[in-house]
Amino acid sequence: MSPESANIDPCCSSSSNMLSVEEAIEYLLSRADIKLESESVGLKQALGRVLAKDQSSPVFVPPADNSAMDGYAVNTKDFASGGDKRLPVTQRIPAGTRGKMLVPGTAARIFTGAPVPDGADAIVMQELTEKDGDCVIVKATPRKGDHIRKSGEDICAGDRILSAGQKLRPQELGLAASVGIGELPVYRKLKIAIFSTGDELVTPGNPLGEGQIYNSNLYTLTGMVQALNCDIIDLGTVPDNLDSTKKVLQEAQASADIIVTSGGVSVGEEDYVKAAIEELGSLDMWRVAMKPGKPLAFGRIGDTPFIGLPGNPVSVFVTFCLFARPYILKCQGANNVLPNRYAVKADFDWHKPGPRREFLRAFVELDNLGNTRASIYSHQGSGVLSSAVWANGIVEISNKKPVNVGDMVSFIPFTEIFA
Numbered sequence: 001m002s003p004e005s006a007n008i009d010p011c012c013s014s015s016s017n018m019l020s021v022e023e024a025i026e027y028l029l030s031r032a033d034i035k036l037e038s039e040s041v042g043l044k045q046a047l048g049r050v051l052a053k054d055q056s057s058p059v060f061v062p063p064a065d066n067s068a069m070d071g072y073a074v075n076t077k078d079f080a081s082g083g084d085k086r087l088p089v090t091q092r093i094p095a096g097t098r099g100k101m102l103v104p105g106t107a108a109r110i111f112t113g114a115p116v117p118d119g120a121d122a123i124v125m126q127e128l129t130e131k132d133g134d135c136v137i138v139k140a141t142p143r144k145g146d147h148i149r150k151s152g153e154d155i156c157a158g159d160r161i162l163s164a165g166q167k168l169r170p171q172e173l174g175l176a177a178s179v180g181i182g183e184l185p186v187y188r189k190l191k192i193a194i195f196s197t198g199d200e201l202v203t204p205g206n207p208l209g210e211g212q213i214y215n216s217n218l219y220t221l222t223g224m225v226q227a228l229n230c231d232i233i234d235l236g237t238v239p240d241n242l243d244s245t246k247k248v249l250q251e252a253q254a255s256a257d258i259i260v261t262s263g264g265v266s267v268g269e270e271d272y273v274k275a276a277i278e279e280l281g282s283l284d285m286w287r288v289a290m291k292p293g294k295p296l297a298f299g300r301i302g303d304t305p306f307i308g309l310p311g312n313p314v315s316v317f318v319t320f321c322l323f324a325r326p327y328i329l330k331c332q333g334a335n336n337v338l339p340n341r342y343a344v345k346a347d348f349d350w351h352k353p354g355p356r357r358e359f360l361r362a363f364v365e366l367d368n369l370g371n372t373r374a375s376i377y378s379h380q381g382s383g384v385l386s387s388a389v390w391a392n393g394i395v396e397i398s399n400k401k402p403v404n405v406g407d408m409v410s411f412i413p414f415t416e417i418f419a
Contacts, residue, residue: 018289021322021357027285028298028323029337031305032330034257036187043173048229049186050333055162057179061155065116068147072129072136073108073120076144085138093117107136116148123147155179165335187333193256194221195235195248197264197273198311203237216385217262217316224320225260227418228328245276253301258331260324263311265297273308277301289356289399292382293319312382318359318394321417339416343408347373350403357399361391364411374411
């Protein structure tokens with residue numbers, strides 16, 4: 001159900017009317033409306049990009065019937081009487097060459113990938129043969145079609161091999177290459193401006209002063225945006241005051257497709273991002289019924305969308321994975337934007353579930369019986385970033401629903417998020 005159809009105000013600050021996780025995702029995806037131009041790039045530059053146009057094969061794969069293994073090309077009519085057969089070997093056909101017509105009563109030495117000569121209708125693997133001078137003794141009766149890969153068995157000319165909206169992985173690039181496609185039309189890279197807010201933040205490599213901490217969020221955000229193959233506009237750390245926040249937001253709006261920030265979107269007196277967005281543009285969504293990460297903002301400055309993540313390190317990580325990632329993927333033109341979830345057995349108790357859905361850092365592994373079991377990190381605080389390093393995914397806990405050891409829980413592997 002969408003926020004509109006549920007009569008929910010996405011900016012409502014009442015805890016009883018916070019958006020559910022599903023409503024927030026649906027709301028964001030319904031507004032992922034950036035229109036990107038496309039460009040053609042070589043296959044070596046296409047990894048991680050999103051395909052802008054369907055691709056069809058100009059050729060058959062394989063282009064001709066070919067041998068699936070090293071052996072001998074024969075005609076099965078020569079084996080009508082059964083038993084071992086001694087045949088003269090009249091030609092040798094390596095891959096990349098074309099043999100001559102196979103004369104009845106003869107065999108051709110052939111290698112994997114080589115075209116099957118006319119007149120042959122089976123390949124006998126070399127393990128079932130024995131050399132005898134210029135002849136071969138075939139010790140098995142072949143059947144028509146044995147070990148022959150037929151022309152077009154994989155792909156026929158005109159077949160669609162790739163669909164618009166696919167995020168290109170190594171296997172898609174290899175498939176395009178296999179039919180002779182050297183360039184692919186892809187959507188241009190999104191430009192994403194990122195910054196963090198907080199007078200207490202220090203760039204790593206510098207000494208800490210009294211009450212200061214290192215700015216981990218900027219590097220977490222940088223890594224996650226890079227993993228989505230976007231161009232980054234790094235605006236660094238912004239001081240905690242309204243004028244500085246407004247200035248950097250205006251700079252980001254002028255140069256970026258999307259603005260993503262961490263911190264400053266809660267209700268504290270030193271949280272200026274929310275106020276700056278409301279002055280410069282519109283704040284269209286705020287607060288989601290989840291833990292960690294309740295303060296999640298979405299809005300626009302002019303035509304530039306803004307996603308404001310919370311300030312706590314784990315909250316930044318989790319909310320980016322669940323909300324910013326699918327939004328960015330859809331803006332890139334991708335079709336599949338939501339991670340798959342898997343049912344696994346809990347190897348933990350969770351007896352005090354809160355009123356908001358919780359996302360726990362978890363590690364899933366196989367037990368001695370081959371069952372997948374999820375353990376959770378001992379400290380699930382929103383500032384404990386080491387929990388995300390220890391984990392290999394996130395376990396989702398429904399609000400107000402306790403979990404006992406052995407219960408089935410929903411698990412999102414990090415491999416689904418950072419693939």
